[in-house]
Structures are given as C-alpha cells and as structure tokens.
Amino acid sequence: MATESFVVQEVRPGLLRSIGVFTATCVVVANVIGVGIFTTPGFLARDMGSPFALLAIWVLGAILSLAGALCYSELGTLFPEAGGEYAYLREAYGPVWGYLSGWTSFFAGFTAPIAAACIGFSAYLSHFAPHLSPENILVVIPLGPWMWRLSGGQVAALLALWLLSMIHISGTNRGGKLQAALTVGKTAAITGLIVFGLTLGSGNWGNLSHSPNGFIPEQAFQNIPVSLIFVLYCFSGWNAAAYLAGEIRQPHRNIPLSLLSGTLIVTFLYIGLNLLFLYALPISEMSGVLQIGEKASQSLFGPVGTDFVAALMALSILASASAMVWAGPRVYFAMATDGLFPKRLAGVHSQFQSPAVSILFQSAWTSVLILTGTFEQLIVYSGFVLVLFSALAVSSVMVLRWRHPKLQRPFRVPLYPYTPLVFMGFSIWILLYTLQGRPMESLLGIATVLLGLPFYYYWRRLSRSQGAPK
Numbered sequence: 422m423a424t425e426s427f428v429v430q431e432v433r434p435g436l437l438r439s440i441g442v443f444t445a446t447c448v449v450v451a452n453v454i455g456v457g458i459f460t461t462p463g464f465l466a467r468d469m470g471s472p473f474a475l476l477a478i479w480v481l482g483a484i485l486s487l488a489g490a491l492c493y494s495e496l497g498t499l500f501p502e503a504g505g506e507y508a509y510l511r512e513a514y515g516p517v518w519g520y521l522s523g524w525t526s527f528f529a530g531f532t533a534p535i536a537a538a539c540i541g542f543s544a545y546l547s548h549f550a551p552h553l554s555p556e557n558i559l560v561v562i563p564l565g566p567w568m569w570r571l572s573g574g575q576v577a578a579l580l581a582l583w584l585l586s587m588i589h590i591s592g593t594n595r596g597g598k599l600q601a602a603l604t605v606g607k608t609a610a611i612t613g614l615i616v617f618g619l620t621l622g623s624g625n626w627g628n629l630s631h632s633p634n635g636f637i638p639e640q641a642f643q644n645i646p647v648s649l650i651f652v653l654y655c656f657s658g659w660n661a662a663a664y665l666a667g668e669i670r671q672p673h674r675n676i677p678l679s680l681l682s683g684t685l686i687v688t689f690l691y692i693g694l695n696l697l698f699l700y701a702l703p704i705s706e707m708s709g710v711l712q713i714g715e716k717a718s719q720s721l722f723g724p725v726g727t728d729f730v731a732a733l734m735a736l737s738i739l740a741s742a743s744a745m746v747w748a749g750p751r752v753y754f755a756m757a758t759d760g761l762f763p764k765r766l767a768g769v770h771s772q773f774q775s776p777a778v779s780i781l782f783q784s785a786w787t788s789v790l791i792l793t794g795t796f797e798q799l800i801v802y803s804g805f806v807l808v809l810f811s812a813l814a815v816s817s818v819m820v821l822r823w824r825h826p827k828l829q830r831p832f833r834v835p836l837y838p839y840t841p842l843v844f845m846g847f848s849i850w851i852l853l854y855t856l857q858g859r860p861m862e863s864l865l866g867i868a869t870v871l872l873g874l875p876f877y878y879y880w881r882r883l884s885r886s887q888g889a890p891k
Contacts, residue, residue: 436503436668436754437593437774442675442682444597445662447604449683452658452744454607454737456541458691459714459730461651462698466707468644472629472699473636478645479695482652483688486659488844490684491834492815494677497663498831499821501672504755505664505748506814513817513824516761517877522810523756524873529866530807531749532783536790538742539578545738546577548731553577571792578791581739585746586784592773593668596747603740608690610733614718615693622721624700646854649847653808655691658741659684660811664748667755673831697721750779760884761877805855805863806870812848815841 462475469475493505500508504523511519540555547554555574562569589596618624641648662669662679669675694714698707701717710716714734718726750766754776757767763782770777818834818841834840856863 436751436769436776438668438670438672439593439774440597440665440669440675442669442671442678444601445665445669445675445679446683446686447597447601448661448665448744448748449659449679450608450686451600451604451740452661452748453656453683453687453741454611454690455538455655455658455741456734456738457651457655458694459734459737460711461655462695463707463710463713465648465651466704466713467709468648469641470638470704471636471641472704474638474641475699475704476692476695477637478641478648478652479691482649482656483684483691485653485844485847486656486684486688487681488840489811489815490659490680491677492818492841492844493660493663494680494832495818495830495834496814496821497666497676497680498673499828501666501669501676502755503664503667503751505660505666505752506810507752507755508666509814509817510810511759513820514813516759516881517874518813520756520761520877520880521870521873522813523752523762524876525806525810525870526749526752527783527786528869530810531745531752532787532790535582535742535745535749535783535787536578538738538745539582539787539791540574542581542735542738542742543574543577545731545735547574548728548735569793575791579788581742582746582784582787582791585739585743586780589743589747590770590773590775590777590780592775596743596775600740600743600747603736603743607733607737607740608686610736611690611694614729614733615690615697618697618718618721619700622697622701624697624721625703626700628701628703629696629699646851650851650855653851654804656684656687657807658744659687660814661744661748664751667751677832746780746783749783750776753779753782761880805852805859805866808848808851808855812845812852815844815848 465478466475469478496509500512502508504511504519507519507523507526509519510522543553544555547557551557553573553576555572557573558570559573559576560571562571585599588599659680662676662683666672666676669679698713698717701720702713707713707717714730715727718730720726722729753762753766756762757764757779766776766779766782768778769775819838821828822837
C-alpha cells in the first residue's frame, strides 16, 4: 500500500479529540469486567483442580491480554483513528479484510454482547424487581410454527439499551462522564468486596493450600485449552480504547497508557476476586458452581452478601454495555467514511459531535437481537472469528514492520517479535482446538463472515461510482 494512505489517517473528518486518558481507561475496564468473572471461576476450579493452577491460568490470561494490548498500542499510535481492527487490517492486508472485521463487529462482535449484557442486567435487576425477570412473560404471539414471547426482562433490556444510546448520542463529554461514573462505581465496589471480604469475611486461608494432587494436577494440563478460552473470554475488551482512537487526545501517549493501565487494573481485580473466592470456599465447593460470586459472598457475609453481589453485577454489566454502545459505532463510522457502509453512518451530529446515526443503527439491530433472542447463537458462532480477527490484528504489527519499516512509530512493542508471536501462537492453538471440538459453531461463524463478501463488493462498486475514497 502506498505511503500516502498513512498520511491521510490524521485528517479524516468528523470526530473531535475530546477523550482523555482517564476516560479511555474507564472504557477498557468497563468493557472487560462483565458477568464472566463472577460465573466462570467455578468451572475453572473444576478443570484446574487446585488453587495454584486456578490462579496460574488467570495469570497466563493476563499475560496474553497484556501482549495483545502492547501490540494494539503500536497499531493505535500508528493509526490514531476510529475503527480498531478495521483500520489495522485495512492497512496491513487490504480493505476487504478490514471490511470483514467490521461486518463481524456489527452483526456479532458488538451488537450480540450488548444484547446479552442488557438481558443480563435485567436478570440481576429482577433480584430486586421480580417483574423485570426474563422469565416473566408478558405477551405471547404465535407466528406460524414459532411463538414470539415478550418478557419483562426484554422490556427492561430495551429501556437500558436506548437510555445508554441516547446519552452517548448527546455527546462524547456526557457519555464519558456516564462511563467514568459507572466504571469508578463498579471498580470501587469490587475493591471494597475484596478488601472487606478478605479482612472481615468468614473465610479460611487454608483453602488456598494445594490439593492432594499437587500444585498443578494432571487434569489441569489436559484442560488448559478450554480453561484458557474461559479466561480470555473474561479478559475480552482489553482493546476497547483502540476503537475510540480518533477521539483520544494526544493519542501517541494516551492510547498505550489507557490500554495498558486498563488491562493491569483488570488483572489486579481478577486476581483479587479469585483469591476472595478461594478464601470463601474450598476448591471442591467452588467446582462447577455457576453463580460463584453469590455463593462466595453468602459464605463470607451471609444473606446480605447475595443482595450486594446482585447489585454489583447489575452495575458491572450496565457499565460494560455502556462501553460497548460507545465503542462499536466508531467501527461503522470508519467503514462509512471509507464508502463501505451506508454513507449516512459517517455523519456527525451537528450539535453533539457524536456519530449519532451509527449509534442508532447499532441500537436498532441490537433491539432485534434482544426481541428475538438470537444473540445467544450469534455469540457462540462469532467466538471463533473474533479470536481470528484479534490474531490477524496482532499479526499486522509484524506485517507493517516488514512492509513499512521506516514509518515513524511513537510506540514500539517491547520484546518484538516475541510479544506478538506469543499472542498469535496461543490464538492459533485456541482456533484449532475450537475448530476440532466445536466444528459446527466454528464453521457457522466463518460462514457469517463470508456473507459479508458480496456486500463489500457492492459498497466498493458504489463508492467508486460516487468517487468516494477507497
């Protein structure tokens, strides 16, 4: 690709650089910490078999996430614009690969997790307001062989979605304040839970001693691939600030700071929570428990712990949904700017300077997923290709260093090339394992991506006929 394309990156129209490092870090923390950390440790305890192995798998996940954050820091400072993987793959492998990553982001990567998060928020909110439960069916409408059901949980999810969307449409400044408040609130609540749980809770430090099978039982080695998938799922979102790169002030400094500090904050909170769970429950009682957060808190504090964890999880999920509602539209905005999505999505609100049409576009499709429930299938199908695109984005560091070695890089990945190679190696391992163990979901995920190809060629032809930028 010609060097001139790199010069254009700084002058793309539209979004204002109004996001500081603190807000960008909040987006990373909020996007990563969702319901996963309160549900997956029970399954990891079952598969790892010892406290040491359980903590070690979280440390490994943190190392891989930090490796990814370091690679995205180089890419984000090289291309300080909206879009994340879309921009990186476009420059490294060509526009079709960038488009397919953006296509996946819209149909599964952002919208499906937002839908799931909003439903999850309503589920935990129903702990205090039972009529908002996803199980509380309000309307049943027969549509041929299919019965469409509307629940109280879906209504609450839609209200949460559109409230967040309207706030983010009303401006980056207002959306940033909301994001900061939600993130600081949930970070403080999690920190308080860890501190008070470890100092005042009714736990037992003896639970952290190794199991009779040793520090790392044989079963742990056999279950590393599956366990690592769970852990990386909990860490997903460490790259959130990259999508907002076009609006971050002093991007050469603040993109790496936000990505790395956000990932480190999450790492400390995750290790602290796992220590808390082990302090509260023996590894045998943790094993296979889905609602591990509630069970551990009840063991530490009694019934009041369940109420606190339900409120904490509702807040945590709402903050995560807000971060995704904010970040996702920047991908579609970048694609529309390049003429590869409907041109209106490149529009910026005249008063609020936000990508309002892209936010509305995303929320409309997310609403469909909430109302139909298809987001669950999309999450399963998209898991394979999302890991694929993250690995491709990290590989872009090596491709661009080879193709454009003289480009100025404000941030360079330390321990290059080992850092991207480690991330790519584990990603390929997970992809091969998933393809072997879950071939149907993996192939359906790939098919979903390939469905974007005819649309890519349609938009490329249309943009060329209208004289839009390539």
